[in-house]
Amino acid sequence: MTSSNGKTSYDAVVIGGGHNGLVAAAMLGRAGRRVLLVEARDVLGGGAGTHVFHPGYKVNSLAHLMNRLAPEVERALGLDLADLGTSLAPTVALDPVRGPVVLGGAYGDSLSGVTPDEAGRFAALRALLMSQADLLARFLARPPPMPGELSLGDAVDLGKAAVALLKRGRSAGRDFARMLLTNIADVVDEHLDDDRLKGLLAFDATLGIHLGPRSPTSIVGLYYRLAGSCLGARGGQIVPRGGMGAVTAHLAAAARQAGVEIRTGAPVAAIAADRGRASGIVLPWGARIAAPLIVSAIHPVTTLRSLLPPGAIDIGLDRAVSHIRSRGDAAKLHLALDAVPAFVGVPAEAARGRLVVAPSVDHVERAFNPAKYGDFSPDPVIEITLPSLTDPTFAPRGGAVLSAIVQYAPYDLSGGWDARRDAFLETVLATLERHAPGLRGSIVGAELLLPPDIEAHFGMPGGHWHHGELQVDQMIFNRPAFGASGYETPVPGLYLASAGSHPGGGVSGLPGYNAARRALAKETAA
Known part of the structure; x- marks a missing residue:
């Protein structure tokens, strides 16, 4: 043929x-x-x-946010992406008891739901993390430097990165070296008081990675996230129309x-x-x-x-x-709803962004612990979007689509996924119901993609979204x-x-x- x-x-x-x-x-x-x-x-x-998963309802198959399409790619291909959205979407750290924290702009340019003192502490930590992530961003749009085989371009880029770090002062270099080797839990405990913000950063550092927030070098995952950009803003994101x-x-x-x-x-x-x-x-x-x-x-x-x-x-x-290492730890859940869910305390406009269930560092760590032994957590951490709020064509009039990434869901589950799929789904729905009372009663269809399903449907061995763990020993010249x-x-x-x-x-x-x-x-x- x-x-x-x-x-x-x-x-x-x-x-x-x-x-x-x-x-x-x-x-x-x-x-x-x-x-x-x-x-x-x-x-x-x-x-x-994007695919139809229930009659009249469509959803983003796996990735559901645009937050790191490289500007180099956009320029090289002459892309005009204005039809996808022109304003950044917020991130909401959910908490049905204390109320949510809303991060506006590019990963918290503005912040609501915390005290002025905590907002100041977060702003300082955000600036520190962004400056450190900028060092990583310098090396994303080029082949990785190889030990013992540094080209002139590699040497120049490494030199520029060193100069940029030195310009920030001796303490900045010391902080970067120290933080790079530590874990995200220690970093947020050092800089923040509010558990909701701590839990959010711990979640973002470990999403899609087989690490907990207290695992060494877990902060690297947060650097990687913040090195991406959207609409020209580092750490920005949109839920794209279409x-x-x-x-x-x-x-x-x-x-x-x-x-x-x-x-x-x-x-x-x-x-x-x-x-x-x-x-x-x-x-x-x-x-x-x-x-x-x-x-x-x-x-x-x-x-x-x-x-x-x-x-x-x-x-x-x-x-x-x-x-x-390419064994997935995240599942994807799609819900077809006959009504728009109301998450406790979340303003309507903020619901168009990203909603995160990770109310503390300890919560994220406890969710990870069972995965170390091949089990799922009875209280998982979750990232949620409602894409039908951005694009009404995703659901019938009056209805909604919920798209959720659920962590941790180990590929090699003890007892096998065939026997425990329903139990996992029940656990996730119970968690969602606590944050959006009445949601379960509006479900008209559901699709659950576990790591073995992701492997089969998308040709990703192990069901790992990143085609291999994003950990320090599987990055740069080891990737x-x-x-x-x-x-x-x-x-x-x-x-x-x-x-x-x-x-x-x-x-x-x-x-x-x-x-x-x-x-x-x-x-x-x-």
């Missing part, structure tokens, strides 16, 4: 039609390459998609405009390699599509251990890849593994561009952007 226009050869093939694959394909197309993008599913977007599927549509349009041919329903059975060099892909029905450049935007374990011929990578790298970082692989002509590559997960587009730039530079030089 040939491609839809009859061609069986291209300059480049991109595997995977998630947002990183679309970005990589568009970058290659804009550089004049003839590009084919193949996607196994019938729709594009991967986890950054959903995350609208973001995907913009990226797909940019790819098509660059001349990329896109094929859905086209899984890849193998990556062909001639004389040790990538030379094309093989489809399940045996057809081969030739290309000297292959960019894989699917999970690195699938790429390196399932698609390549035996012996294409050495035993050491194969062993390292097999030990990538996805030493020997296959920096987007290149030991197989010439094959590059990695998924969230499993630097800088990691979230809808940033940077793995695809960086991988395409590295591939163009290397293949042109060759």
Whole structure:
């Protein structure tokens, strides 16, 4: 079988039609390459998609916030995203007893629901965290610096980061070194008094990661979050009109405009390699599509251990890849409601943003504890959006959609998910009901995606949204593994561009952007 226009050869093939694959394909197309993008599913977007889950109700499939699509990607692809939203959405730390805390603007430019003294303490901590996250942000839109192989550009960037830190004074450098190695619980206890704010920061530092707030280096997750930006604001976020599927549509349009041919329903059975060099892909029905450049935007374990011929990578790298920690800890719940839920104390406008159930550091830590032993918490922590408030087409008139990320939900659950799915759902609904009384009575449909479901539906081994843990030993030059970082692989002509590559997960587009730039530079030089 040939491609839809009859061609069986291209300059480049991109595997995977998630947002990183679309970005990589568009970058290659804009550089004049003839590009084919193949996607196994019938729709594009991967986890950054939108789908109908109940008659008349649609929802964001996995990711439900736009908070880190890189400005470098927007500029490189000429994206105009104004139709998705032009004002930042707030974050609300829920508490049905004490009332909520509302963070306005970009992660708390403004703050309500706390004392003036606490607002001042939070402002000081926010400024400190933002300045430290800026240091990380300098290295996101470029390949990771490799130990012993620093390029001139790496040395310049490291020098600039050091100068920026020194300009803030000796104490700033000392604080950064100290905080980087500590945990988020100790940091918030040092700077804040209000448990609601402490719980929110602890939640944001550990969301999607198999760590608790008292785990060493857990603050790195918060730095990573704050290094992202939206509408030009560090730490900003929107619930996009049209959903995350609208973001995907913009990226797909940019790819098509660059001349990329896109094929859905086209899984890849193998990556062909001639004389040790990538030379094309093989489809399940045996057809081969030739290309000297292959960019894989699917999970690195699938790429390196399932698609390549035996012996294409050495035993050491194969062993390292097999030990990538990629077991998901988060579930996604979608509820179709016949009425808009009322969360206790939350103003109507604030309900259009992000609502978080994490009332204290101890609450987040207690939610994590069972996951260490393969169980879920009886009192989970949750991130909630109501996308139908931003885009009424998501639900029938008078109805609403609730989208929730629930943590912790270990992939390898003790007793198995088949036997305990209903118990988990009941636990989550009971938690939501405490914060939005009457919600359960308005449910007309539900969809629960556990890590094994995410693995099956989206092709993410282990059901991990980030294609691998975002912990310090699996970041930068160790992402996805030493020997296959920096987007290149030991197989010439094959590059990695998924969230499993630097800088990691979230809808940033940077793995695809960086991988395409590295591939163009290397293949042109060759």
